[in-house]
Amino acid sequence: MYMQVKDLSIKYGTKMILKQIQMNLQKGEVASIIGPNGAGKTTLLKSMASIITVERARIWIKDRDIRSYSANELAKTLGYVPQHTAFGYPLTVLETVLLGRKPYMQWNVTAHDLEVAGAIMERLQLAEMAQRYMDELSGGERQKVLIARALAQEPEILLLDEPTSALDIRHQLEVLELVRQLALQQQVLVVLIMHDLELAARYSDRVFLLQQGQIYASGRPEEVFTSANMEQVYGVKVEIGQGSSGLKLTATLPESR
Amino acid sequence: MQRPIQAIYHGSVKSKLLILTSLFLLLVLLTLYAVSQGAVEVALPELLAILSGRASDEMTAYIVYEIRLPRMVMSIITGVSLACAGAIMQAILRNPLADPFTLGVSSGAAFGAALAIVAGTSVFGINLVSSGQWMIALNAFVFGCLAVGAVYGIAKLKNSSTTVLLLAGVAIGQLFSAGVSGLKFFSNNEALKDLVVWLMGGFWGAKWQVLHILLPLVIISLVLLLKYAWDLNSLCAGEDVARTLGVNVKQVRWVCLLLVTLMASVTIAFTGIIGFIGLVAPHISRIIIGTDYRFLLPCSCLMGALLLLLSDTAARMVLSPIEIPVGIITALFGAPFFVYLLLKKRKDYWA
Amino acid sequence: MLQKNRKSWIGKAWLFGLLTIFLVVTGCSAASPSSSTPAEQKTEQAVPQEKQELAFQDSAGTAITVKLPVERVVVLNRNTAEAIKLLGAEQYVLATGDTTVKNNPYLGFDSKPDVGETKQINLEQIISLKPQIVFAYTNRPDKTLEEKLEPAGIKVVRMNNYLPEQMDEELKLLGKIFDKSDKADEFLAWKHSIEKLLADRVAGIKEEDKKQVLALSAGFLNTNGGYRIFPSQSLDGKPGVGEGYATILAGGKDAADLQWNPAEASTTIMVDEEYVLKRNPEVITLHGTWLGGYNVKDTKPFEEALRHIMSTTSVSRLKAGQSKDIYFFYTNFVGSDKRYIGNLQLAKYLYPDKFQDIDPEQYAKEYFEKWLGVPYQGIWHYSFKDVQ
Numbered sequence: 001m002y003m004q005v006k007d008l009s010i011k012y013g014t015k016m017i018l019k020q021i022q023m024n025l026q027k028g029e030v031a032s033i034i035g036p037n038g039a040g041k042t043t044l045l046k047s048m049a050s051i052i053t054v055e056r057a058r059i060w061i062k063d064r065d066i067r068s069y070s071a072n073e074l075a076k077t078l079g080y081v082p083q084h085t086a087f088g089y090p091l092t093v094l095e096t097v098l099l100g101r102k103p104y105m106q107w108n109v110t111a112h113d114l115e116v117a118g119a120i121m122e123r124l125q126l127a128e129m130a131q132r133y134m135d136e137l138s139g140g141e142r143q144k145v146l147i148a149r150a151l152a153q154e155p156e157i158l159l160l161d162e163p164t165s166a167l168d169i170r171h172q173l174e175v176l177e178l179v180r181q182l183a184l185q186q187q188v189l190v191v192l193i194m195h196d197l198e199l200a201a202r203y204s205d206r207v208f209l210l211q212q213g214q215i216y217a218s219g220r221p222e223e224v225f226t227s228a229n230m231e232q233v234y235g236v237k238v239e240i241g242q243g244s245s246g247l248k249l250t251a252t253l254p255e256s257r
Numbered sequence: 258m259q260r261p262i263q264a265i266y267h268g269s270v271k272s273k274l275l276i277l278t279s280l281f282l283l284l285v286l287l288t289l290y291a292v293s294q295g296a297v298e299v300a301l302p303e304l305l306a307i308l309s310g311r312a313s314d315e316m317t318a319y320i321v322y323e324i325r326l327p328r329m330v331m332s333i334i335t336g337v338s339l340a341c342a343g344a345i346m347q348a349i350l351r352n353p354l355a356d357p358f359t360l361g362v363s364s365g366a367a368f369g370a371a372l373a374i375v376a377g378t379s380v381f382g383i384n385l386v387s388s389g390q391w392m393i394a395l396n397a398f399v400f401g402c403l404a405v406g407a408v409y410g411i412a413k414l415k416n417s418s419t420t421v422l423l424l425a426g427v428a429i430g431q432l433f434s435a436g437v438s439g440l441k442f443f444s445n446n447e448a449l450k451d452l453v454v455w456l457m458g459g460f461w462g463a464k465w466q467v468l469h470i471l472l473p474l475v476i477i478s479l480v481l482l483l484k485y486a487w488d489l490n491s492l493c494a495g496e497d498v499a500r501t502l503g504v505n506v507k508q509v510r511w512v513c514l515l516l517v518t519l520m521a522s523v524t525i526a527f528t529g530i531i532g533f534i535g536l537v538a539p540h541i542s543r544i545i546i547g548t549d550y551r552f553l554l555p556c557s558c559l560m561g562a563l564l565l566l567l568s569d570t571a572a573r574m575v576l577s578p579i580e581i582p583v584g585i586i587t588a589l590f591g592a593p594f595f596v597y598l599l600l601k602k603r604k605d606y607w608a
Numbered sequence: 609m610l611q612k613n614r615k616s617w618i619g620k621a622w623l624f625g626l627l628t629i630f631l632v633v634t635g636c637s638a639a640s641p642s643s644s645t646p647a648e649q650k651t652e653q654a655v656p657q658e659k660q661e662l663a664f665q666d667s668a669g670t671a672i673t674v675k676l677p678v679e680r681v682v683v684l685n686r687n688t689a690e691a692i693k694l695l696g697a698e699q700y701v702l703a704t705g706d707t708t709v710k711n712n713p714y715l716g717f718d719s720k721p722d723v724g725e726t727k728q729i730n731l732e733q734i735i736s737l738k739p740q741i742v743f744a745y746t747n748r749p750d751k752t753l754e755e756k757l758e759p760a761g762i763k764v765v766r767m768n769n770y771l772p773e774q775m776d777e778e779l780k781l782l783g784k785i786f787d788k789s790d791k792a793d794e795f796l797a798w799k800h801s802i803e804k805l806l807a808d809r810v811a812g813i814k815e816e817d818k819k820q821v822l823a824l825s826a827g828f829l830n831t832n833g834g835y836r837i838f839p840s841q842s843l844d845g846k847p848g849v850g851e852g853y854a855t856i857l858a859g860g861k862d863a864a865d866l867q868w869n870p871a872e873a874s875t876t877i878m879v880d881e882e883y884v885l886k887r888n889p890e891v892i893t894l895h896g897t898w899l900g901g902y903n904v905k906d907t908k909p910f911e912e913a914l915r916h917i918m919s920t921t922s923v924s925r926l927k928a929g930q931s932k933d934i935y936f937f938y939t940n941f942v943g944s945d946k947r948y949i950g951n952l953q954l955a956k957y958l959y960p961d962k963f964q965d966i967d968p969e970q971y972a973k974e975y976f977e978k979w980l981g982v983p984y985q986g987i988w989h990y991s992f993k994d995v996q
Binding site for chain 1: 261262263265266269347348353483484486487488490491493494495497498500501502503504505543547548549551
């Protein structure tokens, strides 16, 4: 098993946020976490990134408890792209991507660091805007820079919190395509939180459907996206069909019938 | 294909180093100018003769070596530590308006110094002010920490928003200022009532003895802080991200906050409260050199030194030989700048 | 409709309430003078003299009329308190203020109430004492004093009793108020004789022989507060601050060339250290109230302060520092109401040869013992010349 979540429960005060989550994730797969607002998706992802510290040995990477990793070691293994991009004082695009080299750097930026950052920027077509400041970019460009930063960590695991939420359809597709390529070509494990169910279905190898902190269903997209599951978890009626590029979901409110 | 990125990077590093070098040269020139100016006129050839140790007039040499130079160095060091403190606080608290003054460190340190003077003189006699300087500085540090701890604690309780942090800073600052006034009022030692160093900042008392310890302290802190440059850059990207980049957020926060509080409070113990430098210098530096702390930090320090040396020179020169408190000068350009920042603040930075 | 009705009803109630309050207030204020008049009449009846009034202008330029005799006063100004004691009218003082009890302990007012320092005067206490006059400095406290006391029938008379150009006139006025004019004239004659003695001796000193003197705040210098100078002249060309002007009266030259702005609250001007070094005075006079005074006997603090100043400031670099021509004066002795004696002492320090036959101590002793009627004691000035 590459990454495992074993019986993870998280409580804030008396409120259970996550209940007995079990996940077994493979190298090179794209896994989506879906579910309604407040289901605990972000908490789950943050625990997996060790941003939220879990009390016991619940999360394992390569058969090692995540808590036994040093901060730098983990940073070299796992990249995280947050949902809200509050970026304080704006750095330039190049500086932001170089931040991803932080676990490898002392004080100086080495030629190798620049090589890695350069290659990633070329690949994401960010090289032209290297000197521009983050606050001058469009939402889509910014999202790509943040992914580039995570990639500069050369991670084996990439966690993304709603990477497509602020983007137009073209950028959404670009980002998801990129993520799939990473999984396919570099055997990176990608875990995404997704809101768009059709896109989740199209790009994921596996889907985890969360409801009130519990995994309600998991498996291949066509196993999870069933009318019964959707109605139970989201409270909507969903017609599921087969489109040219994947599943087609048409949702309606139950009372509008 | 990697060439262009490397070229861009090295180009930007070069231009930043150029900026730093020019600022440094500017500081050297300003220092030379400031040393040659004062109530006593010292012509350039004479100045050079004095600096090279071939003084013709003993009194002029004394003035240059024992009065002007320590004063210049003191204002430079104070500028450096206040600006550095401001730059670091703005990063770790993610608040563009944070500086030693707005966070109450200045008032806390001033209160600590005042308390040490009042309590100390009753035990050790009035001459403590010059002999017990290090006790005073230590106490200033303790109370500076207390102030920043209280402000930070209050802000933490209330979701760390920019506004809460500043308001807490104002409240704690007021509390300690009131404490200073109270000490002044209730101290029954007549000699202490004249003590101005309490609240009004200035460099007239600058001495080499103080600088011999202040200088290494500030330089060591600065070097330690520079080591955290990448961590500070990461923090600018958000706490969560910083964590996943391998930053020990808690440790960086506390170490940096402690170091800058140390720098700021110890200098304040000797100079009194000087506002706005910690706010203005980092912001101007950000505009000219960007946000990368490897360059921003030295740039802020140089900028702070330049601004404060300039202000102090103005304070000495405007009504010479009458001195005006340097705080008046810094407030003159600092307060409008503060308002400008308030109005201009881009919301999305600090969501 | 209902709501509107209710609103207008509330409005009416408000109006009624306000009216009631107004009536009560005016009723009270109308009643208060009448309630205080009997008390005044009573004191007047007790003295079977015919009603006399004294009209004058005080030092703040206010025209005031008081009914004589004046037998109940509160003094917020310790210089005036001393002048009243000087005239032998201290029995009429009901209470003092400022720092009279603390700084002028020899006046014997410590058994009487202290109405507080200038900034926090207890007005209620003053009114309850029912004085005829309250004496205060011309510049403090502010006009609140008049606003609160005059409606209660208490006159506020402002005078300073320490400024050179005013204090003679002020003493004469006090003489009239307390019916002690003879004593006032007698004292002024004594005072003028000392002033004349000094002026005569000093007149002979040639300009080039005059010593360069710098008058500094002792407290600031001692606590690392920088050089603060008492200027000998004002912006308008008039004499400057008392401590600085003493230099001129004692036949010295001001080593500084600063002018004091009388509108300024502070009596000192802070200068660049270099300026002092450049001016390089031959003599330094230090002034303050934290060393010396009536109850002080020990000279050790003086020696300590000098050693401290010498070791921490650049005074040791100055001519005055090297020859130890440094003299400390208690503020009141040279810059205030005992100026004529202090100036004589300063002149003797500056030109010992010219004043060999004169002992200023004798005048000080006479002042305390003959005029104030208290034992002479304390340290009022100190020479650092012989301190090791």
